[in-house]
Amino acid sequence: MAHYDNDGNVSSSPKGFKVDRGRFKLILFTHNESTFYAYNRRKTKWFHSSAKATPVRKGKGESIIVSDFLTAEWGRLKDDNE
Numbered sequence: 385m386a387h388y389d390n391d392g393n394v395s396s397s398p399k400g401f402k403v404d405r406g407r408f409k410l411i412l413f414t415h416n417e418s419t420f421y422a423y424n425r426r427k428t429k430w431f432h433s434s435a436k437a438t439p440v441r442k443g444k445g446e447s448i449i450v451s452d453f454l455t456a457e458w459g460r461l462k463d464d465n466e
Contacts (some may be wrong), residue, residue: 411455411457413453413454414453414455415452415453415454416452416454417449417450417452418449419448419449419450419451420447420449420450421446421447422444422445422446422447423441423442423443423445440454
């Protein structure tokens, strides 16, 4: 993994290992996954003194998981049928 300084410049990068030229091509794949919930919200809010309290559901609610495989060479991996 590359390391960056506070200005966003690469300070060091991995050296890797030797691969015979022309035989293989190494491509880095990364996996990114996030979970979003129906009741994602801020817990602290400012209200006018005349505003009435509204009930809030308990729990996180339904969720959706968004997942991607990423490469520097091709970007997001996707199915050609989409």
